[in-house]
Amino acid sequence: MSLEALRNRLPEYAKDLKLNLGSLAAEPSLTPQQLAGTFVASALAARNAEVTAAVVAEFAPRLSPEALNAAKAAAAIMGMNNVYYRFTHLVGGDYRTMPAKLRMNVMAKPGVEKADFELWSLAVSAINGCGMCMEAHDRVVREAGLSKEQVQAAVRIAATVHAVATALDGEAALGGLAPDAPGIARAA
Numbered sequence: 099m100s101l102e103a104l105r106n107r108l109p110e111y112a113k114d115l116k117l118n119l120g121s122l123a124a125e126p127s128l129t130p131q132q133l134a135g136t137f138v139a140s141a142l143a144a145r146n147a148e149v150t151a152a153v154v155a156e157f158a159p160r161l162s163p164e165a166l167n168a169a170k171a172a173a174a175i176m177g178m179n180n181v182y183y184r185f186t187h188l189v190g191g192d193y194r195t196m197p198a199k200l201r202m203n204v205m206a207k208p209g210v211e212k213a214d215f216e217l218w219s220l221a222v223s224a225i226n227g228c229g230m231c232m233e234a235h236d237r238v239v240r241e242a243g244l245s246k247e248q249v250q251a252a253v254r255i256a257a258t259v260h261a262v263a264t265a266l267d268g269e270a271a272l273g274g275l276a277p278d279a280p281g282i283a284r285a286a
Contacts, residue, residue, distance in 0.1 A: 104152035104262065112265040118258040123156070127251045132214050134160040135169040139218040140256040142173035143225040146263035153259065164209040171204045172218035180226035187230040213242035220249065221256035 101123060105116045125133055134157035141153035158166050182200060186193040208215035220235035236249060 099148065099152040099155060101152055101156040104149065107148070108262065108265055109269060112262070115258060115261050115265060118254070119262060122255050122258055125251045125255070127245070127247045130160055131165055131210070132217055132248070132252070135165055135210070135214055135218045136221050136252045136255045137259065138166065138169040139172045140221050140225060140259040142170060143177070143222040143256070144260045144263035146266055148266055149259060149263045168208045168210040168215050169218055171208060172215055173222050175202060175204050176219050176222035176226065176231065180223055180228035180231055183230045184228040187228070213239050213244055216242070217244065217249070217252050221252045224253045224256045225260045
């Protein structure tokens with residue numbers, strides 16, 4: 099499935115998502131690698147097979163094998179880190195000072211420029227809602243020279259990809275309901 103086909107699968111109420119997905123696919127503030135990797139990492143973090151397949155089909159060819167692997171690694175490692183560090187942030191106390199004792203070697207050698215990997219990690223952290231991770235990755239990418247506009251663009255991509263996954267998951271869930279189910283308005 100292509101990105102255009104994915105956009106066409108969205109229901110009318112998600113027209114804004116269609117428009118955002120189209121414009122963000124050509125976001126000028128990001129390098130081609132940053133753009134493609136942000137889409138791939140965000141799609142994986144959004145956890146919708148249809149979205150992931152369409153995004154990877156569209157953007158994987160724009161990435162080197164190493165960059166594609168790094169985008170996947172960002173989604174995977176942040177899937178772990180966002181849960182752990184969100185816990186330490188929210189619960190606080192001694193947990194904040196205890197060593198994580200979780201392997202995170204890919205963060206030291208991601209296979210792409212550190213700033214790009216960190217940007218992808220930031221996008222995934224935004225989807226997963228880990229404030230501590232977002233702050234840490236934002237600091238790293240800003241120190242590496244990325245602009246506020248580039249960070250915002252990556253988070254806009256993450257937000258839109260996640261919203262597309264949400265809309266399609268909702269449509270799939272509602273598809274199994276009878277048209278006369280209470281509270282469900284169905285198109286004829």
